[in-house]
Amino acid sequence: MAITQDEARKVAHLARIAVDDADLPALAQELNGILHFMEQLNEVDVDGVEPMTGVEPMRLKRREDIVTDGEMQALILKNAPDAREGFFAVPKVVE
Amino acid sequence: MSDLNKLTIAGARDALAKGETTAVELTEACLSAIDGSGALNAFVHNTPEMARDMAKAADARLQAGNAAPMTGIPVGVKDLFCVRGVPSQSASRILDGFLPQYESTVTQNLWDQGAVMLGKLNQDEFGMGSSTENSAYGATVNPWKLDDGVARTSGGSSGGSAAAVAADLCLGATATDTGGSIRQPAAFTGTVGLRPTYGRVSRWGVIAYASSLDQAGPITKTVRDAAIMLGTMASCDAKDSTSADRPVPDYEAALTGDIRGKRIGIPREYRIEGLSDEIDALWGQTAQMLKDAGAEIVDISLPHAKYALPAYYVIAPAEASSNLARYDGVRYGRRAKLGAGDGVVEMYEKTRAEGFGKEVQRRVMVGTYVLSAGFYDAYYNRARKVRALIKRDFDQAYASGIDAILAPTTPSSAFALGSADASNPVEMYLNDVFTVTLNLAGLPGISVPVALDRQGLPLGMQLIGRPWDEGGLLNLAQAVESAAGFTQKPSRWW
Numbered sequence: 001m002a003i004t005q006d007e008a009r010k011v012a013h014l015a016r017i018a019v020d021d022a023d024l025p026a027l028a029q030e031l032n033g034i035l036h037f038m039e040q041l042n043e044v045d046v047d048g049v050e051p052m053t054g055v056e057p058m059r060l061k062r063r064e065d066i067v068t069d070g071e072m073q074a075l076i077l078k079n080a081p082d083a084r085e086g087f088f089a090v091p092k093v094v095e
Numbered sequence: 096m097s098d099l100n101k102l103t104i105a106g107a108r109d110a111l112a113k114g115e116t117t118a119v120e121l122t123e124a125c126l127s128a129i130d131g132s133g134a135l136n137a138f139v140h141n142t143p144e145m146a147r148d149m150a151k152a153a154d155a156r157l158q159a160g161n162a163a164p165m166t167g168i169p170v171g172v173k174d175l176f177c178v179r180g181v182p183s184q185s186a187s188r189i190l191d192g193f194l195p196q197y198e199s200t201v202t203q204n205l206w207d208q209g210a211v212m213l214g215k216l217n218q219d220e221f222g223m224g225s226s227t228e229n230s231a232y233g234a235t236v237n238p239w240k241l242d243d244g245v246a247r248t249s250g251g252s253s254g255g256s257a258a259a260v261a262a263d264l265c266l267g268a269t270a271t272d273t274g275g276s277i278r279q280p281a282a283f284t285g286t287v288g289l290r291p292t293y294g295r296v297s298r299w300g301v302i303a304y305a306s307s308l309d310q311a312g313p314i315t316k317t318v319r320d321a322a323i324m325l326g327t328m329a330s331c332d333a334k335d336s337t338s339a340d341r342p343v344p345d346y347e348a349a350l351t352g353d354i355r356g357k358r359i360g361i362p363r364e365y366r367i368e369g370l371s372d373e374i375d376a377l378w379g380q381t382a383q384m385l386k387d388a389g390a391e392i393v394d395i396s397l398p399h400a401k402y403a404l405p406a407y408y409v410i411a412p413a414e415a416s417s418n419l420a421r422y423d424g425v426r427y428g429r430r431a432k433l434g435a436g437d438g439v440v441e442m443y444e445k446t447r448a449e450g451f452g453k454e455v456q457r458r459v460m461v462g463t464y465v466l467s468a469g470f471y472d473a474y475y476n477r478a479r480k481v482r483a484l485i486k487r488d489f490d491q492a493y494a495s496g497i498d499a500i501l502a503p504t505t506p507s508s509a510f511a512l513g514s515a516d517a518s519n520p521v522e523m524y525l526n527d528v529f530t531v532t533l534n535l536a537g538l539p540g541i542s543v544p545v546a547l548d549r550q551g552l553p554l555g556m557q558l559i560g561r562p563w564d565e566g567g568l569l570n571l572a573q574a575v576e577s578a579a580g581f582t583q584k585p586s587r588w589w
Contacts (some may be wrong), residue, residue: 003464015416015463016423017456018444027460030520034461037521038405038474044481051479052486054307054337055293055537056562061336075196079427088425093439 003031099124101263104168104320111157111167118153118167121266122146122211125169128264129213134589137249137258139174139232140182140215149211156209164347165327166209171265173256174215175222175302176202176311181212185302186220186230189450190428199300200332201269201311208327213265217255220452221419222273222304225526227254227280228512229454237284237509238262238585241551247509250280256314257284261585267315267324271301273308274407275504275530278542281314282504282555285544285583287572288314289321292562293537294339296325297332305414306337308407308534318543318573322346325565341563349566354574355389357567359558360497364400365529367506373548374503381545381556382501384578385571395497397488402481403532408524409465409478410535415455416462422450457520486536493561499571500559502529504542508552533559541572545579553583 003011008028012019019027077083082090099121102110110116126146129138146169153167172178175185177195184190198206206212219229226248227235237249238261249258253270257280260268270277272290281288289312296311303309313324326346332338361382366375382392424430424446431445451459465474492500506528515523533540539562542555556575560568 008460011460011464011467013444014467015456015460016420016440016443016447017451017459018441018448026518030457030518031461031464033519033521034408034457035464035474037524038409038465038478040405041402041409041474041477041481044399044402044477044484046477046480046484049480049483051476052483053479055486056337056339058339061333061340063333072196078196079193081424081428081430090425090439091433091437091442 003028003035100128102266103316104165104266104323105317107168107266108164108323112162118150118157118211119147121167122150122169125213125265132262132264132589134236135238135258135262136233136235137217137255137262137264138171138214139217139255142181142212142214145181146211146213149206153209153211163208164323165205167211168266169211169213170205171213171216171256171259171268172202173253173268173270174218175271176269177300177302178202178212178215181215183215183302184231184428185222186218186232187450187452187455188231188429189422189447193428195300197300200297200330200334201301201328204327204330210327216259216268219252219254220455221302221415222252222271222276223415223454223458224251225275225279225523226512226515227251229452231452234512236512238589239284239509239552240585240588246512247552248283248512250283250509252276253280253314257281257286257288260284260286260314260316262589267313267320269311269328270314271309271311272534273304273411274534275527277312277314278504278530278540278555278557279526281542282544283509283553285553285581286314286316287318287321287541287543288312289325289541289565290539291325291329291565292539294337295539295563295565296329297335297338299332299334303418305411306418307414308411318569318576319347319350321541322350322569344566346566346569349570350573351570352573354385354571357390357498357571358393358496359385359390360393360395360492360500362395362397362400362500362502364397365502367528370506374506374554377546377554378501378503378556381575381579384575385501388574388578393497395492395500397492397532399481399484399488400532403485403535404524404528406478406481406485407527407531407535409474410482412458412462413466413475414462416459416466419455419459422447454520482535485532489536489538498561499568502557502559504529504555504557508548508550508554529557538562539565539568541568543572543575543579544581545575546581547583
């Protein structure tokens with residue numbers, strides 16, 4: 001499978017990373033190199049093997065469904081590049 | 096006492112207990128060593144005021160007679176550990192100006208014991224790299240320099256941690272290991288690097304790269320120091336749902352020196368094409384050291400080992416693309432300057448393009464691709480199945496009575512900065528060929544310095560342990576350390 005420039009553009013957009021058109025050929029080439037390296041995995045017989053989801057065969061821990069934290073709006077907003085009136089502020093989302 | 100910064104953790108602890116020195120003196124020695132170490136670029140955010148306050152508190156605690164093993168010990172912290180109020184940006188421009196409002200569990204455990212915070216240490220951005228060249232702070236330079244004058248890498252991603260310990264800027268350092276990022280830098284700098292079993296050390300407050308592979312551990316000057324520092328870093332933590340509910344044993348007590356009857360596996364698949372004669376010979380010598388100490392050497396097979404690297408470079412980027420989605424220019428760190436009419440999508444795309452370095456962008460895009468509709472099964476699910484087979488190889492080796500596995504840590508000694516081919520990222524990935532398998536299986540591993548190569552650069556050997564048997568692993572590592580007798584230090588040029 002080879003990634004075309006169009007596909008590289010699509011991947012960059014899905015990843016929400018701006019890439020100049022001029023940089024797309026080099027990007028497609030790098031991604032192809034990496035994907036080619038991954039294709040070794042096709043040599044492995046994985047029939048009947050369950051995909052591994054965690055290293056320890058343990059059930060994810062559960063806890064009581066109670067409030068353990070909160071009331072820290074100021075701390076949470078402290079690092080926001082733009083916070084107003086107790087909210088995160090972003091550019092216009094809907095026209 | 097002179098050269099206090101050159102002490103080991105165990106040596107400093109004993110000197111503090113006997114009143115031969117104070118935490119304030121130890122801390123001042125490290126602070127002045129750090130001040131003179133700009134050329135190494137290991138420390139990237141210094142916290143001298145914090146260090147002095149913590150040292151005074153530690154001395155008070157020592158006086159009061161309720162010291163813990165790490166009380167008064169000055170340490171460095173890899174940048175990706177969140178420390179309240181101290182810049183913590185995982186060496187990324189995207190976290191410029193980010194000041195955590197909370198504390199990572201690992202650093203909290205250290206401060207609770209009275210350890211002293213010297214500052215933050217350089218690394219590859221988000222842990223993605225093997226040379227600490229992918230850093231918003233610029234590369235760290237290995238304290239080991241030859242007559243050729245070439246600046247070499249201290250490895251990565253925890254290159255700042257390894258360089259700082261090797262250069263005696265701190266007594267020990269925190270680090271993390273997703274594909275080899277503790278063990279490879281330790282091997283390149285003549286230090287000890289321990290990656291614990293997945294779940295042994297809490298990931299809370301550690302800026303994430305690949306959550307199913309990331310694990311924090313210490314880089315130290317000796318195996319004993321690794322045992323002491325792991326005992327402080329490890330805990331059962333309700334804030335990390337993958338933290339194991341297992342009591343933390345006394346790792347130092349496990350260093351009995353008796354390894355008689357231990358069975359050490361030598362995996363034949365690690366004899367890769369192109370492995371240098373020198374490293375191959377050292378591998379054999381290290382096996383002989385263990386044999387001389389009473390262990391039994393057994394040939395074993397890990398048939399899927401060669402697929403670990405490609406499986407890792409599917410799984411780790413996939414998890415990274417998801418973890419790093421949070422850097423959106425809204426909640427923390429940097430937001431790009433926007434043009435008139437730019438909406439929220441342009442904000443994301445511009446922020447991430449200027450905030451992430453090249454390798455991080457590459458891995459986020461690879462991860463996005465392997466998780467995208469149509470490719471999920473072909474790449475991501477297949478890699479997770481191969482991962483299951485890699486783990487099964489280890490399970491079978493251990494079920495057959497093997498106590499630990501011996502292999503080289505790296506395929507070479509430290510390479511020159513700037514020597515990697517930027518257009519061929521896979522070449523750099525090959526650095527992880529010996530380290531990455533155990534990350535996929537969640538196992539503990541340790542790199543111990545054993546010798547200098549012909550050029551005069553340190554080489555490390557790696558022991559891979561049974562899950563949760565860090566104590567047994569450390570005991571074996573100490574047997575190698577004693578037999579190898581590696582005591583060389585880099586001569587100071589910085």
